[in-house]
Amino acid sequence: MKIVVVGATGTIGKAIVAKLEQEHTVITASRKGADIAVDMTSIASIQAMYEQVGKIDALVIAAGAAYFGPLTGMTPEDNEQSIDGKLKGQMNLVLLGMEHVNDGGSFTLVTGIMMDDPIRQGASAAMVNGGIRAFVKSAAIELPRAIRINSVSPNVLQESWDKYADFFVGFNPVPVERVAQAFVKSVLGGQTGQNYEVY
Ligand SMILES: NC(=O)c1ccc[n+]([C@@H]2O[C@H](COP(=O)([O-])OP(=O)(O)OC[C@H]3O[C@@H](n4cnc5c(N)ncnc54)[C@H](OP(=O)(O)O)[C@@H]3O)[C@@H](O)[C@H]2O)c1
Numbered sequence: 458m459k460i461v462v463v464g465a466t467g468t469i470g471k472a473i474v475a476k477l478e479q480e481h482t483v484i485t486a487s488r489k490g491a492d493i494a495v496d497m498t499s500i501a502s503i504q505a506m507y508e509q510v511g512k513i514d515a516l517v518i519a520a521g522a523a524y525f526g527p528l529t530g531m532t533p534e535d536n537e538q539s540i541d542g543k544l545k546g547q548m549n550l551v552l553l554g555m556e557h558v559n560d561g562g563s564f565t566l567v568t569g570i571m572m573d574d575p576i577r578q579g580a581s582a583a584m585v586n587g588g589i590r591a592f593v594k595s596a597a598i599e600l601p602r603a604i605r606i607n608s609v610s611p612n613v614l615q616e617s618w619d620k621y622a623d624f625f626v627g628f629n630p631v632p633v634e635r636v637a638q639a640f641v642k643s644v645l646g647g648q649t650g651q652n653y654e655v656y
Contacts (some may be wrong), residue, residue: 458482459513460644461506463497463550464520466490468616469567472637473519477644484510487520497521497546500553507557514562515644516554521546521567523582525624536581543567544585548592551606558604565643566593566608570656573610576624586610590652597650605649611636612656631655 458481464470465485477483485491486506495506497520521543524535547566554564571579572586593608600606613621615630639653 458515458644459510460484460515460517461486461493461510461513462517462519463487463495464518464567465492467519468614468633469611469636469640470519472633473517473640476637476641477517484513497550498541500549503549503553507554510557512559513557514559515565516550516558516563517565517640517644518547518550519567519640521585523585525578525582527578528580531581536584539581539585542585543582544588547589551592551596555600555604560602561604563605563607563644563649565640566606568608568610568652570610570612570628570654573654574628574656576626578624593652594650600649605643605647607643607648607651607653609636609639609643609653609655611639 460481461484462474463486465474466487474483486493486495488496493506496502523539523543551564566589568586568589571583589608593606597606612631613625613628614633616633618630636655639655
């Protein structure tokens, strides 16, 4: 399979690439330091990425910035960061990518545990996670040519615990390897319209 991983240089992305590249052709993508430079917040940049890669069998997303901050004091501009980054960024990668994915291919997006298990300062990020889950469930029944779509919802990672421990009090972080395995299940399995919870 020919697989593009957006966010391939990140904590989750690197773990996904390590698994998939053993048996597949993986093209890494991110703003810098990957095979292909793409900014998922830019429609022109997404279009340029797809023109460069041509036809693919799977598009995997392990990227998408979302705003963290107290609800009181959150501005519309703060919230736009989540919408432009993790919500529209991922949706646009699907909308602009459909014609580039081969018959029977797949999209795999990323959500997150906060939509199911709220934390303080997480309202904006939780909102986009829920939006992506709803989009995936709905898009699955309309995608043409047996193209599948799923999302993976990671718990906070053990590998990111130093950064996020103060936000996720009382959570049990999971190893990134488990999260990467859910992405593999989405890409290589037969399911569609799913949100794989790695909690
Ligand atoms: N880490 C966790 O505990 C955790 C838990 C649940 C959900 N998640 C979600 O999983 C996703 C990835 O998390 P992570 O911890 O692996 O992130 P990370 O380590 O910060 O890596 C992010 C990756 O995305 C790329 N990226 C960032 N902005 C981009 C853009 N505008 N266009 C294209 N690529 C971009 C980065 O590379 P460049 O900077 O070079 O672009 C990098 O490859 C995020 O959406 C996050 O919300 C993470």
